[in-house]
Amino acid sequence: MKLKLQILSLFLLFSFGFLFAQEMERSNLIWARTTSETITLDGVLSESAWQDAESFHMTYGENTQFIPGSGYRQEQGVAPSDPTDVTFKLLVNGNNLYLAATVMDSSVGGGLFNKFDGFLINIRNRAEQVTGGIAPPFEYFYGWVTEGWADPATGEVGASPGFFGWAAGSRDSIDSRTGLTNGEVWNAVTVVNGTSNDDSTPDEGYTVEFMFNLAARGYDVTKTEGDIVEFNISVYDADWQWPLNADKFSGNRAWWAGPWGNASSYDIVRIYARPDVTTSSGAVPEVGPELVFENGANFDDPVIDGKLDEDVWGKVKGFDIRYGDEELRSSYPGIGPWRSGQFQPEINGVKAAVVDPGDATIKAFFKGNMLYLGVDARDQAVWGNSQFDLWDGIRFVINDRAVQNADNVLEPRVISAVVDSLGQLMTADYLTTMIDSGSAQAALALNSGTTVNDFNDVDNGYSIEIAIDLTGLGYPADRGDGVLFFSATLFDGEKFDNAADNYGTRTWFFRESGSPAAPAWTFMDATKMVGGETAISDEVSAIPSKFELLGNYPNPFNPSTRIKFTLAESGTVKLNVFNVKGQKLAESVLGKYSAGTNEVQYTANHLSTGLYFYNLEFTHAGKRQVTKTQKMLLIK
Template identity: 45%
Template sequence: MYFSNNQINNKPKTKRSISMLKTTKMLLVLLFVILLQTNSYSQMRQDAIWAKMAPAGSIKLDGVLDEAVWSKAEEVKVVYGKPGPLPTSAWRSEFQEDVYFDQTNATVKFLSTTDNKLYLAFYVPDSSIGGTSDWARWDGILMSVKNKGSEDRPAPADEYFYTWWLEGLPEAMKTPVAGNGPRFIGKWGTWDDTTRTAEKKAAWNAVTKVIGTSNDDSTPDQAWVVEMMIDLGVEGYDITKPGGDAVAINFSIWDGDWIFKGDPLKIASARTWYQGPWGNANGVNVARILGDPGVTVDASVLPEIMPDGVIPNGKNYTDPIVDGKLDEEVWSGAMNFDIAWGSEEIRNDYPYTGPVSSGQFQPELGGNPRPPILDPSYGNIKMFFKDHYLYMAADVNDQLVQGTSEYDRIDGVRFIFQDRGTINSDNFGQFQQLRVDFDAAGIPIAEEYLKTLVDSGYAEWAVSLKGATTVGNNSDVDEGYQIEIKLDLQGMGYPTDLGDKLLFGGVMLADGDSFDDPLADYGTRTWAFRENDWGPAAAWMVLDPDKVIGSEPNANNGRQDAIWAKMAPAGSIKLDGVLDEAVWSKAEEVKV
């Protein structure tokens, strides 16, 4: 279940209808580099987790967490001030970090049930619990569930906000009351009231137990415990079907301390998140919460969660000449996948939450209505690595190749990868944009961070035009172009041996067509996982040194009437027709 490494691409090549202290930042970079150098490339994914399935009705929503099934749940830690689960879990201070001593150190557990519900348990140690109507003076959970049931892609971000924040309520209700619990805001909550319909409660509900007294700092509290239920059906997911489903979620835990102490100098607030901080935006990244009827609370061994992509090793081949022509044999064995405007078929082939986070966008040009797309974009993306170099390519079909300085009209490709050596102001690795397009004179140009990498000697690139393609000539029919990039990953913070051999990012294909009639002009952007450095998600990819291009026992130059059945440990395959065991990704195959 990942981007293909097949030597033959079977898709038709046709068109388809705020700042940190410098010393602190240096320490963070050092921590990330240490993790990068010591982790195994085969480590378990940190952005995905199983919600084991329990029988419907086995969990009582009371905030006590005393059901036996909770002891069998998978969990993540959400900890302020330390590198969180890769690639984008992190934290940020909201107010007076220098007096923020009781920092978030929460445990979050996940379960699912046979009636298509997701259950989450939050155990949040906290000595000061509650909130007011002021900004960032409250505790709470800000969550986003991406609405798979929507026809829009990327799927809209539905907000689930469970909090002691009192803003939006009538003035008479804005006075904090000792002992009061959190309120529900967002799609299934209410902004200006605390009442909720039965429909909203059935879609999303939670119960909180406070060990202590909320909205009262006369004595220290101990913790707040949340038991939460989400009906996945209302968001378009079905974890009960054969093969299950992957739910795209992210959340942050907000912590406001000593708000009621009477000493403004002791007030502090912060947020700490799992993969992404915001509730109503498709930004940063998502966690993949997996549910499957075959993965129950009684499962002793969980299926391995495969990477979104496995990038093979090209060590058996000479380095390709970076000339924009993808004619070297090594490219036929590269990891490859397609991007196409308007192709739900292609998008739905992306693994896990790829179909939800990948998407497309057509901006308005000059304030004019959006016209029909006459020549929808199509591109095939390829990647392999050799030593500490990542080779990337795009083979793009385009009947009208043009150059422009206006971003919304460009023809080009953007690769987006996390820089493992640069930590941003939100305390996770900065995503860098590497873009190639054509300028107003029709000349290919390196844009964004690719230009910086080229200028510093870490990258080289080239573009070739396919067939009789011309740039900026509307009187002919073009075929398209090819882009080839060689990137020294040391320029993106990797050690020479590539450390944990993980790569996080996505690819965006831009296509703009302009005509004599400006009302017919359009520009489009279509992406796999990530459109830009902001989001919506990041593919988890592995630079696999053992997946060597051309070394397969049944390579094309060998016998075609024989094939290797590689040996796996006994018991490593469950006969259920799902093929989700890791060993299947390493099996030899034939095409019939």
């Protein structure tokens, strides 16, 4: 142990500034490049554009790395001996999205629900979004599903999948929502490398080519600024039931971001598309986080008394949440305008007029392992009430980085702080647990002029202050990759002499509660100090101008770490690892990479605890470049 501590101290001395400045690549985002080449929907993928399309590879059980919403479930039979292995590619042509799925599968076919091969897809329907609401789901369901409500014929030997969901049935039928044929709304063709519903000879897999009419869902990727398509996909995989082999039969599913087509759960894939990002335009632009929390290391720790009166709170840049303010919601970054919303429940069977809309500023920063959250609520009638629909207060949701739920998804932790009937703080949900365990503090302060539960005065609002030790949310002591999955909901309840006038509202930033999609991808940036740059960012960066090694994370590590680098052009990359004497211990050709920011996993099972040096070599058209050498620390 003494040796490990000495090595760690030496490493920190050399590399302290680097350890906390890295930003994890977003795993819920992909670009769909624009092509002018006609895509023939035949399941063959013979068009040259597919060779230049961005891709995403997903395998059952390993897809949980695509946080925060990707997961998997074992539904039937035994653990899969031939688990889901699929590669997706995306393109846009005009205002149509094309999706290719290449599935490696030795047993392809159909059956009852959770016993079939197929896809459950959700593209959020902005065409039917109502004022104040979020864009609802739209389900595309495609597979070999033999249920009576689906198509029993998909279970016949050699059959193709069927079309189900919300534009189901014959491709020639008219879709009542758009007046188009179903085939114009969406379509797909599958080619099986083998024979479906027949296990006498193992299959090699199948390829599906999808087309989705984006205009039908309210998107326009042809406009100059492009668009962000909200998407998730679940892959169903059933094996060895044609005929049934009980010892091998398995039915399971794995998903990217969210599992369902008819509901928005956990997370959403952001598919970026823009006319100038084409199959020949080079590296795709890098998209930054949707929200940035700044580093408060240059300020004293705030006293958690609810008052937000320390200097640091005056310097922190926040964002507003306001009931009924569509213009404000439309200014939120990324998919925020379509995920953020508001709701007014009935109180005693009535929805009364909202005369004092909920209105607050949310502020956040971090310092060391502590995350500080502040709420400045502008409320002319502050009420303390235990009835949920009449709460005054705040609910944050932050995903735990160590705990997974039954769907193998990062557990959303609900952190609620509200005004009680005495004008004091009432905590609820996971915040109470964290306070009891010593990993959080919280306080509420009534502003001057505010009295609680008084019909006869005009109040001046309140403030809430919360401090969270991030290790209580599964983060390592150095905040790890610095990524946080965050959302906030403002509660505003009002009571009157006439009980029929009572009302309550909820207004939220990105997600309302723990189960819906989707949180804001947030980065705790150690290089951005409180008092510096803006805290909300959705900037798309330019293509890198050079070959550069950005470092590795985690660092220290055991036994795997991820190495991040940039390329100005495509080429082959090789990794070299050296000991402290400069002797080369290993070299590995990592493969060919496109221009842009790239990341690769390195596993050091063959190395012992110690400090190592490494660099990358890049080769293109006979030209060779070598990066500066950096350090990494392996602690076993």
